[in-house]
Amino acid sequence: MxxxxxxxxxxxxxxxxxxxxxxxxxxxxxxxxxxxxxxxxxxxxxxxxxxxxxxxxxxxxxxxxxxxxxxxxxxxxxxxxxxxxxxxxxxxxxxxxxxxxxxxxxxxxxxxxxxxxxxxxxxxxxxxxxxxxxxxxxxxxxxxxxxxxxxxxxxxxxxxxxxxxxxxxxxxxxxxxxxxxxxxxxxxxxxxxxxxxxxxFPAYWNLEPPAVSAHVASGVTDDGHPWIGAENPHLVITEFTDYQCFQCKKMHFFLRQLITNNPGKIKLIHRHFPMDNKFNPVVKLAFHTGSGYMALLAIYAATKDRSWVMNDLLFEMAGDKTEIGLRELAQRTGLNFDNLKGALHDPGIRQRLVQDIHSGLKLGISATPAFIIEGRVFVGQIPADILKKALD
Structure with a gap:
């Protein structure tokens, strides 16, 4: 050679x-x-x-x-x-x-x-x-x-x-x-x-939501879904998201910042639609594995008034190469570790996730993020004219 x-x-x-x-x-x-x-x-x-x-x-x-x-x-x-x-x-x-x-x-x-x-x-x-x-x-x-x-x-x-x-x-x-x-x-x-x-070099890829503050109202709807923003809004947005969906994270943080910058204008209601074939019948192959369990943790956190803290940590978790364990999640959210672990197998928590997924399917949702505004479904993003009208 x-x-x-x-x-x-x-x-x-x-x-x-x-x-x-x-x-x-x-x-x-x-x-x-x-x-x-x-x-x-x-x-x-x-x-x-x-x-x-x-x-x-x-x-x-x-x-x-x-x-x-x-x-x-x-x-x-x-x-x-x-x-x-x-x-x-x-x-x-x-x-x-x-x-x-x-x-x-x-x-x-x-x-x-x-x-x-x-x-x-x-x-x-x-x-x-x-x-x-x-x-x-x-x-x-x-x-x-x-x-x-x-x-x-x-x-x-x-x-x-x-x-x-x-x-x-x-x-x-x-x-x-x-x-x-x-x-x-x-x-x-x-x-x-x-x-x-x-x-x-600016780390523009580190997407972070605004901190939850006292001047931004939050609560739970009559159906038990967490919301944040205006109590008497000009625009109500219901989002269906997956914690392993990048566009979900980007849009969610964008809307959170919009709400913080424009108090009294928008209410954001958060619901779950994990694209995990173990939970979602519309997904036939393995995809976003584990996002269903992440949704269960978020639903449990909402019952303990820790919805937005858990929500932000789960989005952070999905975009990081390092894994955040249940014990660390419990410490950072102030939740009991054993109860948090038990939520993954709690029939009541799982049923609430099933209800979110079925609601999304009835609306014709098959991908995330999806946004419901005045009965209309928008997938991926919200038209700028709708947001502009609400903010003017």
Missing amino acids: KNVFKSGRPTKSLPFSVYMATVVLLILAGLFTSIYLSISHYRVYTDMSYKSFCAISRAINCDTISQSPYAIFLNVPVPVWGVIGYLFALALLLFTRIQRVARERMWSLLFWIFLAFSGYSIILALISTYLIHSYCIMCILIYGINFALLWYSWLIHNRFSSSSLVEDTQRDISFFRRRAPKNFLYFSPFLLLLLSLLGF
Whole structure:
């Protein structure tokens, strides 16, 4: 087998400029794709009506990937790291032109950089397959670009250098060391950008509801459903949610903030519609497993006047990679641990969940979040004109 770390070059069938242009185009493709994914990630968390073009199904859904905690690395979104990585690769190529070094220089370093890109692509693909169970079309495009860059960097080195990859790597590192002060000035903007990202990048993905305060009324309806907002509202919204549904969390926190900012205008009534096949007959396959049990905990908490504290913790729990146990839930809500544990098997609590699910089915609900406003059902979001009319 041929050792790719040693010489033994194939025929130079194309001029160097063709290979160089191909690499630049691939890097630009990766850069613009990463910019799109960065914008998409931001809008997933901040735009109530946003849905990316590749949110096609449960298995092919860029938004599901963005909603995952694995889309954040070192407190920075993964696609933002992609933007930085591709910009650095472009800067390194530009550096070779500015310094007027031999055309075969720096390709060994680019090979190792693109090898790291490709390795991380494999890790992300495994996470998508085994942990998220969903794929992002644009992410797959990035994976392909990274492997193409790895291939071309090796090909260019193999065709235009007479030394082994290891020897060229050592030579390139020595070149940087000899001219360290000047090279540091050239790459210092990337160091500053990196430090800024690590220290000051806004964590917009940490969705949090406003704290329940005394000036926002809350209570329980005659049917036993918790509500928050105005006692004599301009608009009544009944929500059917699932604690493992990201859009449910986003819309619920948005409505809670709207209620806090506009007291006396809106009343929000909370009901449960877990998309858990162990509880919901409309769900035939395993999906949002455990959301039914989370709903049982929330129903029990409502009987102890701890509805909104439990509600917020359950939404937080669903968006975290770390698991929150029953004992911690009991401590953070002030509920008795044994009683909370017993609620999971309490026939009365379970019957109330069954009633919520059946009510949702009668209304034609088959997905979450769903909102009932004046007898009309809205799935996913509430039309802006309805909210605007209530707030004016």
